[in-house]
Amino acid sequence: MNAVLKSAANDTAWPLQARGIVHAYEGRYVLQGVDLTLAPGSVLGLIGRNGAGKSTLIRALLGLLQPQAGEAFVFGEPALRMSDASKVRIAYVPQQPDALAWLSAAQMFDYLSRFYPKWDRAYAQRMLDRWQIVPNKVMAKLSPGERQRVDLIRALASQPDLLVLDEPVAALDPVARRELLREIALRAGEQGATVLFSTHIVSDLERVASDIAFLHEGKLLLHCATDDTKECYARLWLPADQAVHVPADALSRRRHDDGSVSCVVARDAGARWPDAANRPGARIDALGLEDLFVEIAE
Template identity: 75%
Template sequence: MNAMLQPTIESTDAPLMVRGLAHSYEGGKVLTGVDLTLAPGTVLGLIGRNGAGKSTLIRAMLGLMQPLAGEARVFGEPALKLSDKVKERIAYVPQQPEALAWLSAEQMLDYVGRFYPRWDAAFAKAMLRKWDIAPNRLLAKLSPGERQRVDLIRALASQPELMVLDEPAAALDPVARRDLLREIALRAGDAGTTVLFSTHIVSDLERVASDIAFLHEGKLLLHCGVDETKERYARLWLPASMSAAAPAQVLSRHRHEDGSLSLVVERGAHGQWPEATGLPGARLDALGLEDLFVEIAG
């Protein structure tokens, strides 16, 4: 094989790796060429507007659906043909868990636990108590938030090397959400668990994620360290008289009624801001994560 075409060690061993992932539904294109490699121990927060394609990306990454194009690998194996050995190392919690709804919470956890060599039955029991789930209640009779809690307990108790959570906090109350974030941080810190979770809640990202990726218009933007975003991106405001000097490469561009421009700009390879930031009358503002997303997606 041509050395140039050989995959790097990083991409072949990565807990998750996708290249050129593209998918469309009847309504149109959702993913238009997504590349992502998750290094071991990363806690990646995937953010994007409703309908941006986060669930589709997650499902394609894990081989739960076949994308129209592209490649997805989990611990080096093709996602669509994962061996049982790799499946044991993964826990996935969908946005709306529905599986095994005819079992009680305790029955489901006992049953599923048999498939995981590192299953922590004591943890599962303790979490059911802590999160007020009656062990003998049927999953089908639980509220969406309770159902989501049971599935999160399942994921955590399996002590996976890779945990993928699709909007895990969506139906959780603030106390359970805080517990979950603490568990994620603990697992990532102590056991080096790799985590990917999608969310709309920027403060959750700031609390627990090491990295963020923003899914927008079918592509991943801003895939970088959470702390890095504040250093790397800013809002440049240019008065109308200077708008012709706006840089061509920007992440977003809004023209105001008075002709002035607001642009989200990025530092160059050597850490420099675009030249236009030095123009008389130009203003560069720092952006918090939430503002950054609103500027780009709004």
């Protein structure tokens, strides 16, 4: 028993942890009890429809918003009372960055480099060049896309142990997007950085995410390793005369006009599909993450 208690106390090492986060806006519940733990070096892709509450969850995880219930921890400290030592280890890029808009990118980088002990000046300079940002232009005059690119460079140049990106790819063209994904993948894989990024572009996440979580109707569904998700879930289609055999624990079910049914099912502990998959005419289709997401979110 002591050992169990002890290991629970050691969980303080998790870069991010949340328990039972609940939040509502004007009486509409956005988060309905979200639990989440990010292991060091993992890359979690958070998928959800527009308005699913991804940004709210991210803000609650980082202590930028006080949830109505539940608590979040960053490197073991309560997110709402984080120490400065922890704050310099994290970098967060919001969907619409607007901080320090009266400075130019060069001025902001110069200012921030004094606070971040691991600030990589050469990287920041190189990326401004690559992503074609005029370093001396006041940021308020940059386009929203340029502004977000500056903020991504800012986040990466601080060499954070925890990198949190809210819809980071919207402002990037395909080449820059690939560069960002490469950067995320290598920093996590080689330097042990932990990354959380939200997106509704599922194919980006399939490249780099080690884990995925669907935020749907206020809850996290299918929080597991990306590879396992693809291997463990599939769509089961049953013809009309077999439709009654839809497994009770199917994750979603849809009845088609001809009476046939599709549902999302999971393999059991022995890696077998539910018995219904062996019914006459039944069909199991492997799904990519995007199809899986659509099946469940619809």
